[in-house]
Amino acid sequence: MSQAVIAIHGGAGTITRAAMDAQREREYTAALEQVLLAGQRVLADGGSALDAVTEAVRLLEECPLFNAGRGAVLTHAGTYELDASVMDGATLNAGAVACVKRLRNPVLAARAVLEHSEHVLFAAEGAEAFAQAQGLELVAPEYFFTQARHDQWLRARETAGMALLDHDAATLAAQAAKPADPLDADKKFGTVGAVACDARGNVAAATSTGGVTNKQVGRVGDTPVLGAGCYADDVAAVSCTGTGEMFIRTSAAFDVSAQMRYAGLSLEESARRVVMEKLPAIQGRGGLIAVDRAGNVTLPFNTEGMYRGVARVGEPVNVWIYG
Numbered sequence: 343m344s345q346a347v348i349a350i351h352g353g354a355g356t357i358t359r360a361a362m363d364a365q366r367e368r369e370y371t372a373a374l375e376q377v378l379l380a381g382q383r384v385l386a387d388g389g390s391a392l393d394a395v396t397e398a399v400r401l402l403e404e405c406p407l408f409n410a411g412r413g414a415v416l417t418h419a420g421t422y423e424l425d426a427s428v429m430d431g432a433t434l435n436a437g438a439v440a441c442v443k444r445l446r447n448p449v450l451a452a453r454a455v456l457e458h459s460e461h462v463l464f465a466a467e468g469a470e471a472f473a474q475a476q477g478l479e480l481v482a483p484e485y486f487f488t489q490a491r492h493d494q495w496l497r498a499r500e501t502a503g504m505a506l507l508d509h510d511a512a513t514l515a516a517q518a519a520k521p522a523d524p525l526d527a528d529k530k531f532g533t534v535g536a537v538a539c540d541a542r543g544n545v546a547a548a549t550s551t552g553g554v555t556n557k558q559v560g561r562v563g564d565t566p567v568l569g570a571g572c573y574a575d576d577v578a579a580v581s582c583t584g585t586g587e588m589f590i591r592t593s594a595a596f597d598v599s600a601q602m603r604y605a606g607l608s609l610e611e612s613a614r615r616v617v618m619e620k621l622p623a624i625q626g627r628g629g630l631i632a633v634d635r636a637g638n639v640t641l642p643f644n645t646e647g648m649y650r651g652v653a654r655v656g657e658p659v660n661v662w663i664y665g
């Protein structure tokens with residue numbers, strides 16, 4: 343029996359103490375702690391790693407602070423297009439949805455694909471129809487609206503004219519609001535994710551996102567691409583956040599497990615090479631969380647901060663924001 347553990351992230355980016363006021367920091371910390379406690383409870387009750395990561399990501403989707411589900415960022419056209427995935431290391435079963443506009447909890451749709459479909463990845467209307475047939479909740483686009491993301495989107499369109507990571511867009515806003523303090527950058531990627539190892543030593547991963555602010559309509563990032571933004575096998579489970587295109591090009595999540603399997607690296611060293619060497623080599627920014635079958639956890643990122651936390655069953659939860 344392993345000591346069960348869950349780790350979560352709420353995105354990486356230029357998250358600095360200076361750009362974060364005490365109230366906001368408390369809100370993020372409290373939200374991460376609540377989610378960790380819920381995931382820890384699933385594992386303590388004997389639940390599987392797959393159940394724990396699904397529940398943790400569902401709760402993160404419900405929280406408007408993070409760029410997934412309610413609180414998702416906007417496309418260039420001002421619409422919401424969400425991606426999510428889930429993978430079970432014990433069986434290599436996986437499910438994902440891409441470019442969904444009306445699903446309240448994309449991660450539950452990904453889980454339904456994993457459980458009830460011969461396919462792995464559904465996109466757009468087909469994904470919504472499948473989820474609806476599975477009894478999942480559909481919502482109007484207004485459900486995903488938050489003023490903060492809307493303002494970010496307006497600024498991204500005006501200032502950058504290009505797609506921005508959620509927290510990078512927030513940085514621009516912070517800089518504009520505090521021009522005298524240009525180092526107050528709050529760049530971050532607000533994707534959410536969870537990895538867990540249950541008492542049986544099985545691992546699982548789940549990831550969910552609204553993508554990058556001001557992205558082109560139809561753009562799909564790494565989040566629903568198994569092996570890129572999410573992966574789990576009998577070695578490790580990994581969930582990523584960052585510039586999705588680079589995570590796809592490096593097969594970032596799969597590579598963590600592959601280097602352990604083929605090169606005999608530790609979880610920590612394998613994840614470090616992906617985040618600190620391979621991604622930066624192609625200007626990839628972000629981070630990942632990973633757990634192996636022994637319950638080791640690593641949370642590397644190459645940005646200033648990453649919302650993250652770990653909870654081992656029977657121990658207090660730990661949450662961090664900065665580097």
Ligand code: ASP
Pocket residue numbers: 353409507508530531532533551552553554562563564565571582583584585586587628
């Ligand atoms: N990786 C996500 C994407 O490219 C963005 C993020 O992590 O915030 O869609």
